[in-house]
Amino acid sequence: MLPRSKVFSELGNLVLFLILEGISIYLIVSYNDSQSKIYQNTVNIISGSITDQASGIRNYFSLRDQNTFLLNENAKLKARLFNLAEKEGLKTEDLDSILKKNNLFNLVATKVINNSISLRNNYLSLNKGTKSGIKVNQGVIGENGIIGITKAVNENYTTVLSIFNSQTKISARIKDKGYFGSLVWKNDGDVRYMTLEDIPKHVPIRLGDTVETSGYSTLFPGGIILGKIVNKRIPPGSSTYELKVKLYQDMTKIKFAYVVINFETPALDSLYLQTKSL
Amino acid sequence: MNLALLNNSIRFILLLLVQLIIFSQIHLGPLGPYYIDIFVFPLAYLLLPFRTPREFQYLLAFGSGLIVDFALQSPGLHAGASVFTMAIRPFILRLLEPRGGYDKLHSPTLKRFKWPWFASYMSILSFTHILFYFSMEVFTPLFLGAIVIKTLLSWFLSNLFIFLIMIILNPLD
Numbered sequence: 001m002l003p004r005s006k007v008f009s010e011l012g013n014l015v016l017f018l019i020l021e022g023i024s025i026y027l028i029v030s031y032n033d034s035q036s037k038i039y040q041n042t043v044n045i046i047s048g049s050i051t052d053q054a055s056g057i058r059n060y061f062s063l064r065d066q067n068t069f070l071l072n073e074n075a076k077l078k079a080r081l082f083n084l085a086e087k088e089g090l091k092t093e094d095l096d097s098i099l100k101k102n103n104l105f106n107l108v109a110t111k112v113i114n115n116s117i118s119l120r121n122n123y124l125s126l127n128k129g130t131k132s133g134i135k136v137n138q139g140v141i142g143e144n145g146i147i148g149i150t151k152a153v154n155e156n157y158t159t160v161l162s163i164f165n166s167q168t169k170i171s172a173r174i175k176d177k178g179y180f181g182s183l184v185w186k187n188d189g190d191v192r193y194m195t196l197e198d199i200p201k202h203v204p205i206r207l208g209d210t211v212e213t214s215g216y217s218t219l220f221p222g223g224i225i226l227g228k229i230v231n232k233r234i235p236p237g238s239s240t241y242e243l244k245v246k247l248y249q250d251m252t253k254i255k256f257a258y259v260v261i262n263f264e265t266p267a268l269d270s271l272y273l274q275t276k277s278l
Numbered sequence: 279m280n281l282a283l284l285n286n287s288i289r290f291i292l293l294l295l296v297q298l299i300i301f302s303q304i305h306l307g308p309l310g311p312y313y314i315d316i317f318v319f320p321l322a323y324l325l326l327p328f329r330t331p332r333e334f335q336y337l338l339a340f341g342s343g344l345i346v347d348f349a350l351q352s353p354g355l356h357a358g359a360s361v362f363t364m365a366i367r368p369f370i371l372r373l374l375e376p377r378g379g380y381d382k383l384h385s386p387t388l389k390r391f392k393w394p395w396f397a398s399y400m401s402i403l404s405f406t407h408i409l410f411y412f413s414m415e416v417f418t419p420l421f422l423g424a425i426v427i428k429t430l431l432s433w434f435l436s437n438l439f440i441f442l443i444m445i446i447l448n449p450l451d
Contacts, residue, residue: 013332020340020361027347027354028414035417042418 030120040123040159041152052127052157055113059255066255073143105221107141107258108132110158117191117251122162124148126257129156139219139260145226145249146170147257149219158259164191164251171217172196172226175210179203183211183226183245191251194227196243201234203241211245218265282327282451286385289449293322294342298349301439314431318439319346320407323360324367324400327385327451339364352415359410366406374399385451388444396444401437408433 029039059066085095110132114125128134130153140147140160148160149168161168164185173180174196181198196211209229215222231244297319304316323339330338343360347353371380374395388396412428 013336016333016336017361017365020336021358024340024343024354024358024361025414028358028417029354031353032355035414038417 036121037152041154052113055111055127059111062255070256104263106133106261106263108134108261110134110257110259112254112257113157115251115254116162117164120187121166122164123151124160124162124257126158126160126259127156128259129153129158131155132259133261134158134259135261137219138262139217140257141220141224141260142249142254142257145247146213146220146224147249147251147254150259160257162251163194170220170226171214172211173214174199174203174205174229175212175225177203177209180214180216181240181243192246193230194245194247196229196245197240199241199243201239201241205229205232205241205243207232211243218262218268220260282383285449285451286326289325289447290322290338290342293319293443294345296443297322297346302346302350314428314435316439317356317404317408317411317432317436318443319356320360320363320404320436321400321440321443323364324403325385325387325449327383328371328380329382335364335367336361355411355414358414359407362410363403363407367403370399370402383451385449387449387451389448389450397441400440400444401433404437404440405429405433408436 028035110126110128113127116122134153138150148162150158151161152159170183172183179199181196183194183196185194211226213220213224227245227247229243230246233242301316322342339360340357343357346356384390409429412425416425
Protein backbone atom coordinates (compact mmCIF):
# COMPACT_ATOMS: atom_id res chain seq x y z
CA MET A 1 0.00 0.00 0.00
CA LEU A 2 1.27 3.47 -0.80
CA PRO A 3 1.82 5.79 2.13
CA ARG A 4 -0.70 8.56 2.50
CA SER A 5 0.05 12.25 2.65
CA LYS A 6 0.62 13.73 6.07
CA VAL A 7 0.41 17.44 5.34
CA PHE A 8 -2.71 17.79 3.20
CA SER A 9 -5.74 15.66 2.59
CA GLU A 10 -6.27 14.02 -0.82
CA LEU A 11 -8.44 16.99 -1.77
CA GLY A 12 -5.63 19.36 -0.85
CA ASN A 13 -3.31 17.45 -3.15
CA LEU A 14 -5.80 17.69 -5.98
CA VAL A 15 -6.04 21.43 -5.46
CA LEU A 16 -2.23 21.74 -5.42
CA PHE A 17 -2.06 19.71 -8.62
CA LEU A 18 -4.63 21.93 -10.32
CA ILE A 19 -2.87 25.10 -9.17
CA LEU A 20 0.52 23.95 -10.45
CA GLU A 21 -0.96 22.89 -13.80
CA GLY A 22 -2.77 26.19 -14.00
CA ILE A 23 0.48 28.10 -13.48
CA SER A 24 2.19 25.97 -16.13
CA ILE A 25 -0.49 26.54 -18.72
CA TYR A 26 -0.55 30.23 -17.93
CA LEU A 27 3.22 30.34 -18.47
CA ILE A 28 2.93 28.37 -21.69
CA VAL A 29 0.27 30.60 -23.13
CA SER A 30 1.77 33.92 -22.10
CA TYR A 31 5.49 33.37 -22.76
CA ASN A 32 5.66 31.07 -25.77
CA ASP A 33 5.02 32.75 -29.07
CA SER A 34 3.38 30.09 -31.22
CA GLN A 35 1.28 28.73 -28.37
CA SER A 36 -0.01 32.17 -27.57
CA LYS A 37 -0.96 32.69 -31.21
CA ILE A 38 -2.84 29.42 -31.35
CA TYR A 39 -4.50 30.26 -28.07
CA GLN A 40 -5.51 33.67 -29.39
CA ASN A 41 -6.97 32.15 -32.52
CA THR A 42 -8.87 29.47 -30.66
CA VAL A 43 -10.21 31.99 -28.20
CA ASN A 44 -11.11 34.13 -31.17
CA ILE A 45 -13.16 31.39 -32.80
CA ILE A 46 -14.80 29.95 -29.69
CA SER A 47 -15.47 33.00 -27.62
CA GLY A 48 -15.94 35.42 -30.49
CA SER A 49 -19.59 34.57 -30.84
CA ILE A 50 -20.15 34.33 -27.08
CA THR A 51 -18.54 37.69 -26.38
CA ASP A 52 -20.45 39.13 -29.29
CA GLN A 53 -23.75 38.05 -27.72
CA ALA A 54 -22.72 39.33 -24.31
CA SER A 55 -21.52 42.61 -25.68
CA GLY A 56 -24.78 42.87 -27.62
CA ILE A 57 -26.69 42.66 -24.37
CA ARG A 58 -24.35 45.08 -22.62
CA ASN A 59 -24.58 47.48 -25.52
CA TYR A 60 -28.34 47.51 -25.24
CA PHE A 61 -28.04 49.25 -21.88
CA SER A 62 -25.73 51.96 -23.14
CA LEU A 63 -27.48 52.57 -26.45
CA ARG A 64 -28.39 56.13 -25.54
CA ASP A 65 -24.79 57.05 -24.66
CA GLN A 66 -23.43 55.42 -27.76
CA ASN A 67 -25.96 57.19 -29.90
CA THR A 68 -24.94 60.57 -28.54
CA PHE A 69 -21.32 59.65 -28.93
CA LEU A 70 -21.75 58.70 -32.57
CA LEU A 71 -23.89 61.77 -33.26
CA ASN A 72 -21.18 63.99 -31.82
CA GLU A 73 -18.50 62.31 -33.87
CA ASN A 74 -20.66 62.62 -36.95
CA ALA A 75 -21.23 66.30 -36.28
CA LYS A 76 -17.52 66.87 -35.79
CA LEU A 77 -16.70 65.17 -39.08
CA LYS A 78 -19.41 67.09 -40.93
CA ALA A 79 -18.12 70.36 -39.52
CA ARG A 80 -14.62 69.49 -40.72
CA LEU A 81 -15.95 68.69 -44.16
CA PHE A 82 -17.90 71.98 -44.41
CA ASN A 83 -14.90 73.98 -43.19
CA LEU A 84 -12.68 72.28 -45.71
CA ALA A 85 -15.14 72.98 -48.53
CA GLU A 86 -15.47 76.59 -47.40
CA LYS A 87 -11.73 77.11 -47.23
CA GLU A 88 -11.12 75.66 -50.67
CA GLY A 89 -14.14 77.49 -52.08
CA LEU A 90 -15.82 74.31 -53.23
CA LYS A 91 -19.33 73.04 -53.21
CA THR A 92 -20.07 69.82 -51.33
CA GLU A 93 -20.75 67.97 -54.59
CA ASP A 94 -17.33 68.97 -55.95
CA LEU A 95 -15.75 67.71 -52.78
CA ASP A 96 -17.48 64.37 -53.25
CA SER A 97 -16.17 63.99 -56.77
CA ILE A 98 -12.64 64.98 -55.74
CA LEU A 99 -12.71 62.45 -52.92
CA LYS A 100 -13.97 59.79 -55.29
CA LYS A 101 -11.07 60.46 -57.65
CA ASN A 102 -8.45 60.22 -54.92
CA ASN A 103 -9.89 57.21 -53.20
CA LEU A 104 -6.98 55.91 -51.13
CA PHE A 105 -8.41 54.66 -47.89
CA ASN A 106 -11.59 52.99 -46.88
CA LEU A 107 -12.70 52.54 -43.29
CA VAL A 108 -14.67 49.56 -42.01
CA ALA A 109 -16.63 50.40 -38.89
CA THR A 110 -16.54 47.63 -36.29
CA LYS A 111 -17.58 47.07 -32.73
CA VAL A 112 -14.97 46.17 -30.12
CA ILE A 113 -16.22 43.00 -28.46
CA ASN A 114 -13.20 42.19 -26.33
CA ASN A 115 -10.39 44.39 -25.08
CA SER A 116 -7.52 43.65 -22.75
CA ILE A 117 -5.30 46.36 -21.30
CA SER A 118 -3.85 44.75 -18.23
CA LEU A 119 -1.61 42.13 -19.81
CA ARG A 120 1.99 42.34 -20.94
CA ASN A 121 0.86 41.77 -24.52
CA ASN A 122 -2.63 43.03 -25.15
CA TYR A 123 -5.14 42.13 -27.83
CA LEU A 124 -8.61 43.23 -28.93
CA SER A 125 -11.36 41.47 -30.82
CA LEU A 126 -13.58 43.09 -33.43
CA ASN A 127 -16.90 41.80 -34.66
CA LYS A 128 -16.10 41.83 -38.38
CA GLY A 129 -13.75 39.73 -40.46
CA THR A 130 -12.78 38.77 -44.01
CA LYS A 131 -16.41 39.08 -45.10
CA SER A 132 -16.06 42.84 -44.65
CA GLY A 133 -12.75 42.98 -46.47
CA ILE A 134 -10.49 42.99 -43.42
CA LYS A 135 -7.10 41.35 -43.85
CA VAL A 136 -4.08 40.70 -41.67
CA ASN A 137 -1.74 43.68 -41.21
CA GLN A 138 -4.17 46.55 -41.51
CA GLY A 139 -4.30 49.52 -39.20
CA VAL A 140 -7.11 50.00 -36.70
CA ILE A 141 -8.00 53.50 -35.53
CA GLY A 142 -10.40 54.89 -33.00
CA GLU A 143 -11.99 58.26 -32.46
CA ASN A 144 -8.93 59.94 -30.93
CA GLY A 145 -6.01 57.99 -32.27
CA ILE A 146 -4.90 54.56 -33.23
CA ILE A 147 -5.82 51.28 -31.59
CA GLY A 148 -3.62 48.65 -33.18
CA ILE A 149 -2.88 46.40 -36.13
CA THR A 150 -4.93 43.41 -37.28
CA LYS A 151 -3.20 40.17 -36.42
CA ALA A 152 -5.52 37.27 -37.20
CA VAL A 153 -8.75 37.31 -39.18
CA ASN A 154 -11.42 34.71 -39.70
CA GLU A 155 -14.72 35.06 -41.47
CA ASN A 156 -16.54 37.03 -38.81
CA TYR A 157 -14.00 38.14 -36.24
CA THR A 158 -10.65 39.88 -36.10
CA THR A 159 -7.95 39.82 -33.47
CA VAL A 160 -6.04 43.07 -33.18
CA LEU A 161 -2.56 43.55 -31.80
CA SER A 162 -3.18 46.44 -29.42
CA ILE A 163 -0.80 49.39 -29.31
CA PHE A 164 -0.15 48.16 -25.79
CA ASN A 165 1.74 45.14 -27.04
CA SER A 166 5.49 44.69 -27.10
CA GLN A 167 5.34 43.71 -30.78
CA THR A 168 3.64 46.89 -31.92
CA LYS A 169 5.71 49.71 -33.35
CA ILE A 170 4.01 52.72 -34.90
CA SER A 171 5.71 55.17 -37.22
CA ALA A 172 4.96 58.63 -35.76
CA ARG A 173 6.22 62.18 -36.22
CA ILE A 174 6.15 65.46 -34.38
CA LYS A 175 3.54 67.72 -35.87
CA ASP A 176 4.78 70.76 -37.83
CA LYS A 177 8.39 69.68 -37.31
CA GLY A 178 8.44 66.59 -39.45
CA TYR A 179 10.94 64.58 -37.41
CA PHE A 180 9.74 61.03 -37.18
CA GLY A 181 10.45 58.02 -34.98
CA SER A 182 8.70 54.99 -33.69
CA LEU A 183 6.07 54.91 -31.01
CA VAL A 184 6.28 51.93 -28.69
CA TRP A 185 4.80 50.80 -25.41
CA LYS A 186 7.30 50.12 -22.66
CA ASN A 187 5.33 47.32 -21.00
CA ASP A 188 5.11 49.31 -17.80
CA GLY A 189 1.42 48.68 -17.33
CA ASP A 190 0.48 52.34 -17.70
CA VAL A 191 -1.95 52.60 -20.57
CA ARG A 192 -2.05 56.39 -20.66
CA TYR A 193 1.47 56.82 -22.01
CA MET A 194 3.60 55.51 -24.84
CA THR A 195 7.22 56.24 -25.75
CA LEU A 196 8.45 57.91 -28.92
CA GLU A 197 11.94 56.72 -29.83
CA ASP A 198 14.57 57.34 -32.50
CA ILE A 199 14.26 61.15 -32.63
CA PRO A 200 17.84 62.52 -32.87
CA LYS A 201 18.91 64.59 -29.87
CA HIS A 202 19.78 67.72 -31.83
CA VAL A 203 16.09 68.25 -32.62
CA PRO A 204 14.52 71.02 -30.52
CA ILE A 205 11.66 69.36 -28.64
CA ARG A 206 9.24 71.27 -26.47
CA LEU A 207 6.96 69.65 -23.95
CA GLY A 208 3.41 69.81 -25.25
CA ASP A 209 4.38 69.17 -28.87
CA THR A 210 1.78 67.12 -30.70
CA VAL A 211 2.57 63.67 -32.04
CA GLU A 212 0.79 62.32 -35.12
CA THR A 213 1.06 59.34 -37.45
CA SER A 214 3.75 59.85 -40.08
CA GLY A 215 2.00 58.24 -43.02
CA TYR A 216 5.25 56.49 -43.93
CA SER A 217 3.69 53.09 -43.41
CA THR A 218 0.77 51.81 -45.43
CA LEU A 219 -1.08 50.92 -42.24
CA PHE A 220 -2.27 54.36 -41.21
CA PRO A 221 -3.02 57.56 -43.08
CA GLY A 222 -0.71 60.40 -42.08
CA GLY A 223 -1.77 63.12 -39.67
CA ILE A 224 -3.86 61.18 -37.18
CA ILE A 225 -3.32 63.02 -33.89
CA LEU A 226 -2.06 60.60 -31.26
CA GLY A 227 -1.09 62.59 -28.20
CA LYS A 228 1.27 65.15 -26.75
CA ILE A 229 4.79 65.00 -25.35
CA VAL A 230 4.84 65.27 -21.56
CA ASN A 231 8.39 64.30 -20.73
CA LYS A 232 11.70 64.22 -22.58
CA ARG A 233 14.85 62.37 -21.66
CA ILE A 234 18.07 61.33 -23.35
CA PRO A 235 19.21 57.96 -21.99
CA PRO A 236 22.91 58.03 -21.08
CA GLY A 237 25.07 57.04 -24.01
CA SER A 238 22.24 57.37 -26.50
CA SER A 239 22.01 59.75 -29.41
CA THR A 240 18.23 59.76 -29.51
CA TYR A 241 15.45 61.04 -27.29
CA GLU A 242 13.12 58.95 -25.23
CA LEU A 243 9.90 60.97 -25.29
CA LYS A 244 6.93 60.18 -23.09
CA VAL A 245 3.70 60.71 -25.01
CA LYS A 246 0.32 61.10 -23.34
CA LEU A 247 -2.32 59.55 -25.56
CA TYR A 248 -5.56 61.34 -26.33
CA GLN A 249 -7.26 58.03 -26.93
CA ASP A 250 -8.59 56.35 -23.79
CA MET A 251 -8.07 52.69 -24.59
CA THR A 252 -10.05 51.60 -21.57
CA LYS A 253 -13.28 52.94 -22.96
CA ILE A 254 -13.25 52.21 -26.69
CA LYS A 255 -16.44 50.70 -28.05
CA PHE A 256 -15.97 51.27 -31.78
CA ALA A 257 -13.00 50.93 -34.05
CA TYR A 258 -12.32 51.55 -37.73
CA VAL A 259 -10.15 49.22 -39.76
CA VAL A 260 -8.16 51.13 -42.37
CA ILE A 261 -8.13 49.48 -45.78
CA ASN A 262 -5.43 51.00 -47.95
CA PHE A 263 -6.06 50.48 -51.66
CA GLU A 264 -2.44 51.15 -52.49
CA THR A 265 -0.98 48.49 -50.21
CA PRO A 266 -0.88 45.70 -52.83
CA ALA A 267 0.82 47.98 -55.39
CA LEU A 268 3.34 49.25 -52.83
CA ASP A 269 4.00 45.75 -51.58
CA SER A 270 4.79 44.46 -55.05
CA LEU A 271 7.04 47.48 -55.65
CA TYR A 272 8.82 46.75 -52.40
CA LEU A 273 9.32 43.14 -53.43
CA GLN A 274 10.72 44.31 -56.78
CA THR A 275 13.27 46.59 -55.14
CA LYS A 276 14.20 43.87 -52.72
CA SER A 277 14.90 41.43 -55.54
CA LEU A 278 17.15 43.92 -57.38
CA MET B 279 17.41 8.17 6.78
CA ASN B 280 19.49 11.30 6.41
CA LEU B 281 21.78 9.54 4.03
CA ALA B 282 18.83 8.72 1.77
CA LEU B 283 17.80 12.35 1.82
CA LEU B 284 21.31 13.44 0.90
CA ASN B 285 21.56 10.83 -1.85
CA ASN B 286 18.24 11.88 -3.30
CA SER B 287 19.12 15.57 -3.26
CA ILE B 288 22.48 15.00 -4.95
CA ARG B 289 20.89 12.77 -7.56
CA PHE B 290 18.15 15.31 -8.18
CA ILE B 291 20.61 18.14 -8.81
CA LEU B 292 23.01 15.95 -10.77
CA LEU B 293 20.29 14.80 -13.16
CA LEU B 294 19.12 18.35 -13.76
CA LEU B 295 22.70 19.39 -14.52
CA VAL B 296 23.20 16.45 -16.87
CA GLN B 297 20.00 17.41 -18.66
CA LEU B 298 20.93 21.06 -18.99
CA ILE B 299 24.61 20.70 -19.77
CA ILE B 300 24.62 17.68 -22.03
CA PHE B 301 21.26 16.55 -23.33
CA SER B 302 19.63 19.92 -23.88
CA GLN B 303 22.42 20.86 -26.26
CA ILE B 304 21.55 17.96 -28.53
CA HIS B 305 18.98 18.55 -31.23
CA LEU B 306 19.04 15.59 -33.56
CA GLY B 307 17.31 16.32 -36.82
CA PRO B 308 17.79 13.49 -39.29
CA LEU B 309 14.09 13.56 -40.15
CA GLY B 310 13.66 17.14 -41.29
CA PRO B 311 11.13 19.01 -39.18
CA TYR B 312 10.87 16.19 -36.65
CA TYR B 313 13.88 16.99 -34.49
CA ILE B 314 14.49 14.71 -31.56
CA ASP B 315 14.90 16.05 -28.05
CA ILE B 316 16.31 13.91 -25.28
CA PHE B 317 14.85 14.36 -21.81
CA VAL B 318 16.46 12.50 -18.95
CA PHE B 319 15.55 14.82 -16.09
CA PRO B 320 12.17 13.09 -15.44
CA LEU B 321 14.37 10.56 -13.65
CA ALA B 322 15.07 13.23 -11.04
CA TYR B 323 11.50 13.30 -9.79
CA LEU B 324 10.49 9.77 -10.81
CA LEU B 325 13.12 8.23 -8.50
CA LEU B 326 11.78 10.05 -5.44
CA PRO B 327 11.14 7.59 -2.58
CA PHE B 328 7.59 6.35 -2.00
CA ARG B 329 7.47 8.05 1.38
CA THR B 330 7.93 11.53 -0.07
CA PRO B 331 4.78 13.49 0.83
CA ARG B 332 2.59 14.08 -2.22
CA GLU B 333 2.81 17.87 -1.88
CA PHE B 334 6.60 17.70 -2.09
CA GLN B 335 6.39 15.32 -4.99
CA TYR B 336 4.32 17.84 -6.89
CA LEU B 337 6.44 20.81 -5.89
CA LEU B 338 9.71 19.07 -6.70
CA ALA B 339 8.38 17.93 -10.08
CA PHE B 340 7.14 21.45 -10.78
CA GLY B 341 10.43 22.97 -9.67
CA SER B 342 12.60 20.65 -11.74
CA GLY B 343 10.40 21.24 -14.79
CA LEU B 344 10.55 24.98 -14.26
CA ILE B 345 14.34 25.02 -14.01
CA VAL B 346 14.65 23.10 -17.27
CA ASP B 347 12.03 25.39 -18.81
CA PHE B 348 13.92 28.53 -17.97
CA ALA B 349 17.13 27.10 -19.33
CA LEU B 350 15.45 26.00 -22.56
CA GLN B 351 13.21 29.07 -22.84
CA SER B 352 10.00 27.12 -22.92
CA PRO B 353 8.28 28.45 -19.79
CA GLY B 354 5.66 26.12 -18.39
CA LEU B 355 6.03 23.24 -20.83
CA HIS B 356 8.17 20.92 -18.73
CA ALA B 357 6.72 22.16 -15.47
CA GLY B 358 3.24 21.19 -16.61
CA ALA B 359 4.41 17.86 -17.98
CA SER B 360 6.28 17.01 -14.77
CA VAL B 361 3.37 17.81 -12.48
CA PHE B 362 1.03 15.83 -14.71
CA THR B 363 3.37 12.83 -14.70
CA MET B 364 3.67 13.06 -10.95
CA ALA B 365 -0.11 12.93 -10.67
CA ILE B 366 -0.17 9.80 -12.85
CA ARG B 367 2.61 8.08 -10.87
CA PRO B 368 0.46 6.64 -8.02
CA PHE B 369 -1.89 5.03 -10.55
CA ILE B 370 0.99 3.39 -12.40
CA LEU B 371 2.51 2.26 -9.10
CA ARG B 372 -0.79 0.71 -8.11
CA LEU B 373 -1.01 -0.96 -11.51
CA LEU B 374 2.47 -2.44 -11.20
CA GLU B 375 2.22 -3.24 -7.48
CA PRO B 376 4.20 -6.40 -6.75
CA ARG B 377 2.94 -9.13 -4.46
CA GLY B 378 3.42 -7.93 -0.91
CA GLY B 379 3.15 -4.29 -1.88
CA TYR B 380 5.73 -1.56 -1.56
CA ASP B 381 8.01 -0.79 1.32
CA LYS B 382 7.47 2.89 1.83
CA LEU B 383 11.12 3.48 2.63
CA HIS B 384 12.17 2.28 -0.82
CA SER B 385 12.48 4.16 -4.10
CA PRO B 386 11.42 2.86 -7.50
CA THR B 387 14.95 2.01 -8.63
CA LEU B 388 16.44 -0.62 -10.89
CA LYS B 389 18.37 -2.27 -8.07
CA ARG B 390 15.23 -2.76 -5.96
CA PHE B 391 12.81 -3.91 -8.58
CA LYS B 392 14.87 -5.43 -11.43
CA TRP B 393 14.44 -4.94 -15.16
CA PRO B 394 10.89 -5.84 -16.21
CA TRP B 395 9.28 -3.82 -13.45
CA PHE B 396 11.62 -0.85 -13.74
CA ALA B 397 11.48 -0.78 -17.54
CA SER B 398 7.69 -0.69 -17.59
CA TYR B 399 7.49 1.86 -14.76
CA MET B 400 9.99 4.19 -16.36
CA SER B 401 8.81 3.87 -19.95
CA ILE B 402 5.15 4.47 -19.09
CA LEU B 403 5.89 7.58 -17.05
CA SER B 404 8.50 9.03 -19.39
CA PHE B 405 5.99 8.50 -22.18
CA THR B 406 3.42 10.46 -20.18
CA HIS B 407 5.88 13.28 -19.65
CA ILE B 408 7.00 13.46 -23.27
CA LEU B 409 3.49 13.12 -24.69
CA PHE B 410 2.25 15.93 -22.46
CA TYR B 411 5.28 18.02 -23.39
CA PHE B 412 4.83 17.70 -27.13
CA SER B 413 1.06 18.08 -26.98
CA MET B 414 1.62 21.37 -25.21
CA GLU B 415 4.47 22.36 -27.51
CA VAL B 416 2.46 21.80 -30.68
CA PHE B 417 -0.63 22.96 -28.77
CA THR B 418 -3.26 22.02 -31.29
CA PRO B 419 -4.82 18.64 -32.07
CA LEU B 420 -4.64 19.64 -35.75
CA PHE B 421 -1.06 18.37 -35.88
CA LEU B 422 -1.74 15.04 -34.21
CA GLY B 423 0.71 13.35 -36.58
CA ALA B 424 3.54 15.66 -35.56
CA ILE B 425 2.77 15.11 -31.88
CA VAL B 426 2.82 11.33 -32.23
CA ILE B 427 6.01 11.18 -34.31
CA LYS B 428 7.91 13.61 -32.10
CA THR B 429 6.75 11.83 -28.96
CA LEU B 430 7.71 8.36 -30.16
CA LEU B 431 11.16 9.36 -31.44
CA SER B 432 11.96 11.41 -28.38
CA TRP B 433 10.58 8.75 -26.04
CA PHE B 434 12.68 5.99 -27.57
CA LEU B 435 15.96 7.90 -27.35
CA SER B 436 15.22 9.40 -23.93
CA ASN B 437 14.54 5.96 -22.47
CA LEU B 438 17.72 4.63 -23.97
CA PHE B 439 19.69 7.26 -22.09
CA ILE B 440 17.60 6.98 -18.93
CA PHE B 441 18.34 3.26 -18.74
CA LEU B 442 21.99 3.92 -19.48
CA ILE B 443 22.18 6.41 -16.61
CA MET B 444 20.40 3.94 -14.34
CA ILE B 445 22.88 1.20 -15.21
CA ILE B 446 25.83 3.51 -14.60
CA LEU B 447 24.61 5.07 -11.34
CA ASN B 448 22.54 2.11 -10.14
CA PRO B 449 21.36 3.66 -6.86
CA LEU B 450 19.60 1.56 -4.26
CA ASP B 451 17.17 4.18 -2.98
